[in-house]
Amino acid sequence: MSQPRHLSAVEAASNVVGGWLVALLTQLTLFPVIGLQASLGQHATISLVFTTLSFIRSYALRRFFTRFG
Numbered sequence: 036m037s038q039p040r041h042l043s044a045v046e047a048a049s050n051v052v053g054g055w056l057v058a059l060l061t062q063l064t065l066f067p068v069i070g071l072q073a074s075l076g077q078h079a080t081i082s083l084v085f086t087t088l089s090f091i092r093s094y095a096l097r098r099f100f101t102r103f104g
Contacts, residue, residue, distance in 0.1 A: 038101050047093040055086040 038046075059082045066073055073081070 043097045044094060047090055047097055050093055051086055051090045054089060055082055058082050
């Protein structure tokens with residue numbers, strides 16, 4: 036059974052949002068411990084870039100395995 040593209044996107048987005056929350060909380064906790072200083076806006080920007088890349092990766096892999104798997 037093949038998964039429609041829009042459901043692939045919904046699944047990837049759900050996975051990435053959960054990952055984004057974990058990453059943001061990790062940054063907020065870990066950065067000060069290792070001596071990095073960043074504002075909340077900078078944290079949000081950093082995590083948004085990685086979240087976007089993670090979404091693209093997750094969606095592309097899902098489509099690949101749906102098509103060829």
